Amino acid sequence: MTIWVLGDQLSRTHGPLADVDPETDRVLMIEATAFADRHPYHAQKLALVFAAMRHVRDELREEGITVDYQRAETFGEGLDSHFEHHPGDALTVVEPASYGAGERLEAMVDDRGGSLECVPDPTFLCSPEGFDEWLDSDGDAPTDVGDVRHEDFYRWMRRRTGYLMNGDEPVGEAWNFDDENRAFPRPEYDFPEPPAFEPDELTRETLAWVEDEFDAWGNLEPFEWPVTRTQALAARDDFIEQRLPEFGPYQDAIVGRSWAGNHALLSPALNLGLLHPTELIEPAITAYQDGHAPLPSVEGFVRQILGWREFVRQIYRRRMPAMAEANQLEATRDLPPLYWDGNTEMACLETVVDRVRRRGYSHHIERLMVLSNFGLLYGVDPAALNHWFHATYVDAYHWVTTPNVVGMGVFGSDALATKPYAASANYLDRMSDCCGDCRFDPDETTGEDACPFNALYWDFLERNADRLQSNHRMGLVYHHLENKADDERASIRERATAVRERVADGEL
Ligand SMILES: Cc1cc2nc3c(=O)[nH]c(=O)nc-3n(C[C@H](O)[C@H](O)[C@H](O)COP(=O)(O)OP(=O)(O)OC[C@H]3O[C@@H](n4cnc5c(N)ncnc54)[C@H](O)[C@@H]3O)c2cc1C
Numbered sequence: 001m002t003i004w005v006l007g008d009q010l011s012r013t014h015g016p017l018a019d020v021d022p023e024t025d026r027v028l029m030i031e032a033t034a035f036a037d038r039h040p041y042h043a044q045k046l047a048l049v050f051a052a053m054r055h056v057r058d059e060l061r062e063e064g065i066t067v068d069y070q071r072a073e074t075f076g077e078g079l080d081s082h083f084e085h086h087p088g089d090a091l092t093v094v095e096p097a098s099y100g101a102g103e104r105l106e107a108m109v110d111d112r113g114g115s116l117e118c119v120p121d122p123t124f125l126c127s128p129e130g131f132d133e134w135l136d137s138d139g140d141a142p143t144d145v146g147d148v149r150h151e152d153f154y155r156w157m158r159r160r161t162g163y164l165m166n167g168d169e170p171v172g173e174a175w176n177f178d179d180e181n182r183a184f185p186r187p188e189y190d191f192p193e194p195p196a197f198e199p200d201e202l203t204r205e206t207l208a209w210v211e212d213e214f215d216a217w218g219n220l221e222p223f224e225w226p227v228t229r230t231q232a233l234a235a236r237d238d239f240i241e242q243r244l245p246e247f248g249p250y251q252d253a254i255v256g257r258s259w260a261g262n263h264a265l266l267s268p269a270l271n272l273g274l275l276h277p278t279e280l281i282e283p284a285i286t287a288y289q290d291g292h293a294p295l296p297s298v299e300g301f302v303r304q305i306l307g308w309r310e311f312v313r314q315i316y317r318r319r320m321p322a323m324a325e326a327n328q329l330e331a332t333r334d335l336p337p338l339y340w341d342g343n344t345e346m347a348c349l350e351t352v353v354d355r356v357r358r359r360g361y362s363h364h365i366e367r368l369m370v371l372s373n374f375g376l377l378y379g380v381d382p383a384a385l386n387h388w389f390h391a392t393y394v395d396a397y398h399w400v401t402t403p404n405v406v407g408m409g410v411f412g413s414d415a416l417a418t419k420p421y422a423a424s425a426n427y428l429d430r431m432s433d434c435c436g437d438c439r440f441d442p443d444e445t446t447g448e449d450a451c452p453f454n455a456l457y458w459d460f461l462e463r464n465a466d467r468l469q470s471n472h473r474m475g476l477v478y479h480h481l482e483n484k485a486d487d488e489r490a491s492i493r494e495r496a497t498a499v500r501e502r503v504a505d506g507e508l
Contacts, residue, residue: 083113378503
């Protein structure tokens with residue numbers, strides 16, 4: 001059998017590579033580069049994927065497994081070369097996560113006289129069939145994907161897996177502890193330094209090649225991401241030991257002195273297949289059982305992986321292809337230049353774009369409440385923002401950015417949220433320490449010194465009143481808007497228009 005291993009399918013513990021037999025199996029890997037000509041990808045993202053692939057290639061070869069490692073412009077060229085040497089070969093691949101990719105690969109292989117079998121992806125805990133059965137069941141589960149809520153799915157996953165359960169009841173007698181997880185750290189609180197993995201010779205070689213080969217975005221070095229399973233396990237252990245105990249309380253805080261906070265930084269390894277979700281969930285639960293980490297932190301972490309990650313994967317599958325183009329608020333503005341150049345006087349945006357440029361990473365609330373919130377209020381085309389996230393984050397793949405950006409981030413689709421995650425400077429001032437150093441005043445809405453988020457926020461509500469006002473979860477904010485006098489509303493509109501023009505011109 002020839003196992004075709006795609007760049008984000010590097011699991012050695014689950015799927016075809018777990019049982020690879022040097023006597024009978026061969027592995028095909030294609031390192032295609034042309035995709036990066038279409039968008040400027042983050043240099044570290046390119047280095048991460050290619051370094052991880054090359055390490056798996058070398059590990060397999062050391063184990064005596066034949067690896068046909070093709071370096072080509074495109075998958076098509078890589079396949080041409082493979083089939084030249086192995087005419088009529090029968091390939092097996094794990095069902096790719098990107099919408100339609102399985103069929104496209106099958107057609108390419110077919111055209112070259114071979115055959116391709118797609119096998120189920122074992123690196124998620126919820127199978128497509130399991131999710132569909134849950135959706136379509138007659139119990140109290142919703143029957144249409146549009147009605148599905150993460151919380152219902154998460155509770156179903158908890159019951160199904162038995163994670164953090166006492167029989168049919170949640171451990172700690174609550175399904176979540178969000179109220180305890182919204183603190184802001186005191187200035188003297190020291191976040192532990194996350195581990196930095198020194199590139200080995202193969203990674204250094206890959207870094208040099210990325211530098212020569214691609215017109216990439218962002219800083220290539222220092223490159224400190226785990227690129228092997230051994231490193232990923234070490235990163236996991238470090239997180240459980242050092243940062244999990246206080247993961248919960250500060251998970252929403254945006255803190256100038258720490259880019260990582262107590263976040264796991266494990267999504268890059270998880271999404272490449274270097275770790276399996278159970279390898280994060282189970283040690284976290286053990287840490288709780290051993291008294292090392294409190295339940296609110298552990299439950300909060302488990303929910304991200306057992307709940308959100310699995311949920312967005314299945315929602316993507318069910319909602320594609322429409323979700324990639326969804327634009328229910330009809331937002332059509334181009335992505336402003338500040339997302340690429342970071343040139344802005346708004347301290348929160350400047351800080352977060354700088355974090356992305358340096359490492360291809362920022363944490364969830366920075367993605368949601370700074371970058372997406374700004375795009376939402378400004379009126380950016382959801383697909384344009386999705387492209388940006390896809391290109392610039394080290395953990396980004398179409399299956400995960402599309403629901404998170406189009407659905408959750410800018411409310412282009414209603415699949416992930418019942419209302420937009422729209423917030424004014426008030427939220428940012430409460431959950432970050434950016435406003436203190438910012439030239440804009442978070443308490444002002446109009447005038448040259450007012451934080452741009454404020455006028456954009458009220459203007460967003462006004463512009464979208466037809467669509468959002470009837471949403472009962474937005475009743476209170478619309479009540480506040482209605483209480484504003486006509487001249488105040490006119491000044492807000494004027495300020496919002498000026499802000500949008502200057503942002504579009506890269507001048508704010
Ligand atoms: C606009 C936007 C874009 C995003 N883009 C990506 C992306 O490209 N790739 C990606 O993996 N995640 C993405 N997320 C989800 C989440 O922000 C990241 O998974 C998380 O920040 C990764 O960092 P961490 O490992 O330190 O996570 P932690 O905060 O420590 O969380 C633990 C793990 O939970 C999982 N997780 C948590 N929330 C989500 C979620 N909403 N979707 C999927 N997995 C989740 C991740 O695997 C993560 O490693 C995005 C969220 C938003 C709002």
